[in-house]
Amino acid sequence: MSLLQPVNLQVNAGETLAIVGSSGSGKTTLLSILAGLDLPTTGEVYIKNQPLHQFNEEQRSEVRAKHVGFIFQQFLLINSLTALENVMLPAELANIEDAKEKGVELLKQVGLSDRLEHFPSQLSGGEQQRVAIARAFISQPDILFADEPTGNLDTKTGKYIADLLFDLNTRLGTTLVLVTHDPKLAARCKRQVRMDSGVLTEVVKELKAENDQENSGESHLENQNERNKLELGEGQICPN
């Protein structure tokens, strides 16, 4: 069974992209492949010009550790680690120095400076997602994948988390790919693609102007020269 029809998608540095679509349309599969978590049966995937489809698991791990950040619907924090340690983890995996200072700083930015030593079980859902956001940004990834980041949160908390996400994204100039079926969240991205039964189509944005105002120019300046190329070539993409 083929989950995805031939897909050709290129995401540029600093771009914000929303993948929308109904449940079971293949959004998450696409995200997994884009992030190097999963492999396409055929086709090519590049992150920062690195051919993920040619890499084995260990090499893809390395790419993820260096270039990729994640935010999940279920937060996916490690329960045995404190909030700060959870945040520090990707930095440590990528051998980044002063992980602790960076972690503290990021937690401060997401408003959790008084929760550094708390364990995930001691935090509310919104707080956990804020930790997850801090964790996603600590290694200053070139690209950030978010899978329904507000899906498990109430509307108010969801909005706060989304604000935080876009705010940090703008300030750090990260490329953002997010999967959601929340049209409001999708609308905050510069670009939207729709997944429908494995077929990907570009959505023409009506609220583009609105979003342009939100995005400051800084990120463009920093990342203009870099291009993240995510490309799925000819052929079908099936699960392994």
Added chain:
Amino acid sequence: MSKLTSSTWFQQSIRLLHHELRKGELTIVFLAIVLAVATVFSLTGFSDQVKQALTTNSVNTLAADRVLKTSTVITDDILAETKRYGFNFAKKVQLKSMVFSTDNMLLTDLDIVTSDYPLRGDLLVSRTSDLQNAISVKSPEVGEVWVDQAVLGRMEINIGDKVDIGVASFTIAGVIVNIPDRSFASVFSNPTIIMNNDDLDKTELIQPGSRISYRYLFSGDNDDLIAFGEWIKPKLNEAQDWIDVKSSQSRIGRTLNTAEKFLSLASMLGIVLAAIAVAVASRRYGQRHKPTVAVFKALGATNKHIQKVYVLHWSLLSVISILTGLAVGYGLLQLGAYGIEKYLSLSSSTLTLRPFTIAVVTGLICAIAFAIHPISKLIATSPIAVIKGFEEKSSSKLNIYQAIPLMALFLLLYIFSNDLVMSASLLFGGIVVSVILLFIGKFLMGLGRTAGTKAGKSLHLAFANLKRRANENSVQLVSFTLAIKLLLLITVMKSSILNEWQLQMPEGTPNHYLINITNDEVPKIAKFAEENNIVTQGFFQVFRGRLSAINGEATIKVDKGSENDDEQSSEGRRGVGRELSLTWQEELSPSTQVVQGQWWDVSDTNPQVSVEESIAEKLDIHLGDQLTFTIGSDEFTVPVTSIRDVNWQSRQLNFYMIFNKATFSDIDSTSLSAWRVAEETKPLMFDFLSQYPSISVIDIDAIMKQLTTMVDQMSIAIELILILVVLAGSLVLIAQVQASMEERERELAILRTLGAKGALLRNSVLFEFVALGAIAGLMASIAMEIAVFFLQTQVFDMKFSLHLEFWLIGITAGAAFVGFIGMLSCWRLLSLSSVTLIRRTM
């Protein structure tokens, strides 16, 4: 309607069991109960058998199950009581008597026995001069006697010759090879002659004032013997002793006692571990099934329905598990029996009902008491959980359900040990020890976490996991700590005490004593020893004498119980009423050191004596005291100029009283020597010594062999039981790991997603278990050292020593073993590809 309902829940229950068994979800519960039942069945059966064998083998040192030792004939009411119980009964009268042949005479120890002697063990006698042809016999025929080889040698007579004892004449019908209850002390006294009790009267040996001791031997049903013992003990006077092999009469007795306690303890540890495994596994089961129950209820199933489904489901599981457990246990039992066949003769190994009953009850208790809490919580799952989720609210309050396992544990211990005090103290002692271990363990895990934060990534993760699962880990920690501790304890005690005691005797430890060597013979014998590389400790002139006065005050008190089969016991019962072996020495023996006063100068011609420390303490002898000794008709008084600390463990020849040469300048005596003779030299030695028939040779090897065998049997039994305990501990660990599997899977998926490499993940899991094992090993080493301290100083009267090399072994072994088992149980998880892992989680 009701029929339909009943068949519905029945079908659902069967279906559930079928699915669960096939999916392997019940494997752990099943294995845990199987393990509990199998462990209990095999342990009980096995330790029963081993205990039986140990007891059978060691009663040989009594020649009976119980002995009543008195200096007078026992009263009729006692005899009547023994008849009432229907014990097997034998009597042994012991006295000293001169024996005469045509040309010679000799002082001997007479053992006059009834026709049923011995009740236990073998009295070995050879009817020819070839001692290899010895056969097991009861008492000699009327008119015949059996004699020690030394009697023939010293009296220059042979089998078939006549000797006169008292006023009667006897034919020598055989040579004694083994007397089952020959005491260690007796090897230093006169040769023995065994005579039939029916001949006693005609010898007219028993006269008023004769020094006689009576040993009444009993064997029979153990409970009856215990009851009889309780009845008779209050009736005994100072000069009477009720002896069983387990009473702390001798070192052998004490060791046996300890061994039995140890076996019971080890077995109980096995049960507790198995119960924990059941508890852990059923808890996981309960949690896994909550969604099912919630959905069932949301769809309209009643509480009663759910109850029926799960109770039947669980009951079926229990029955299957218990039956399997019995089968496995039986197999283990046979395997165990087969394994020690060559070490232990398991007497007919008929299985009693006891292990079977205990095992089934254990299985039921484990399946019910240890699962009732999670199962009842499962049944009580609210249908709203379908919406609200299944957040486990952990309450630390002790409710009735949590108390049930404790009560069940107590019940189990009681059934198993049949000892209320022991069970209670074990349970509460166990709780206290566990809490202490828990505390220390958590502390160490916390410490590790702090250290881990500064160390590598995988170590950091490992310790973070360890600490997060501290509560669960503590259970493993405690069980492994105890298991490792017991293993260490055995290893240490075995090598430091048991081996010191008999196996690892220092080079040249004597295995033969040569007694009664005349002064003329000494040079020739010494020359022979030297030519044949026989290690000797020189020749000691021995004088049998009494300590008759201290500072002019006559010592008349006679110690109760006089004989102890352990010549070297430092709390020695040997009083001053008894003859001592006295000797002179110019140089201090190497195994000895002077603790007070000063060893004499060789040139000092003033008579003086050096006294062994423990006897000096006992008799309140101090430096400078004047001691008067009587040897035959001679009497002399000497001052105490030194007090010696003797290392009896060294098994070198040693004496309580040692004099300087000047003391004995004009007293005639014979000499004693102790030899280490290699096996291949023995025939040569016996051949050579046959020229000197008056010299008696006592073969210590035979006595040592008996001790060695017994100690070996005990350690094998303990080791086998410990293997089972370790297995039980491993299953607890595996159950715990299984219980943490979902969590682990999720964590691995997250780490993978974040870009952690396979090696990092593997290492973090490995380090987690290795650290757990190492902490258990460390705590076990500390606990072992404390236990060894008490054993060495309180029980075995040895000097305390640290065993750091065993710490290393404990920590390494713990780390390696737990690391291995942990990796093994996580292997499936670690070998999953990250794609699969991530897909499963997201």
